[in-house]
Amino acid sequence: MQLQDKHALITGGGSGVGAEIARQFAAAGAKVTITGRNAVPLQEVSNTRGITWQTCDVTLPESVNTAFEAARRQNGPLDIVIANAGAASSKPFAKMDMQDLQDMLNVNLAGVFNCWQAGLSDMQAKGSGRLIAIASTAGLKGYPYVSGYCAAKHGVIGLTRSLALELARSGITVNAICPGFTDTPLLQRSIQNIMDKTGRSAEDAAKSLTQSNPQARFVQPSEVASAAIWLCSDGAASVNGHALSVSGGEI
16 A cells, blocks of 8 residues: 555644644645644644645544545545544542543544544445554553543554454554654643643653653654554555554653
């Protein structure tokens, strides 16, 4: 599978990792649709040639189906769906309620489920395709104060492995990419949260997160995007049901 003229849909494409994946895929010749809840950042990213956009709330199946249908009308059947949209909240477990957990499951796990279901039929009709989730090292290990987020991301890894086996003979591969702390607007909000709660400086707050990475740095969005490019290449045709850690050796 080469990317030239392939239709790739990327959720959460208005910023961070999703925007970088979109740009790299467009540069490789793909027809790219990005989705997100807010139109303004999507419009900004779509200034790059080869990228179009649709508003979409991945937690709502009807919103996903509407956006995917509009994307098909514009760019044709889907060859690649990258479920990147996500959110993280931090709270001690004892202070969480069921809604806190449900919020994390809705966007981080159900969002992947909804988008993969909406795109699968196109790939089954073609006998080829790529389903990719942008998960997290939080899907492979635990972190304190984000138990709901970790639970959801662990669920994504289970979904990935199970669906990969179901589709193993179909020509469709299913994989997850698990970045460590990545330099995105979401991370900057986490740093600000640490500063607000502890009184630490921005430098100290950032250091408290980079210390988990053996390379002592944040992962860059371009590195995650490059991993997605590889998973969509012919060379990765036998990579299926894999959780690819992009974390500097953290896990």
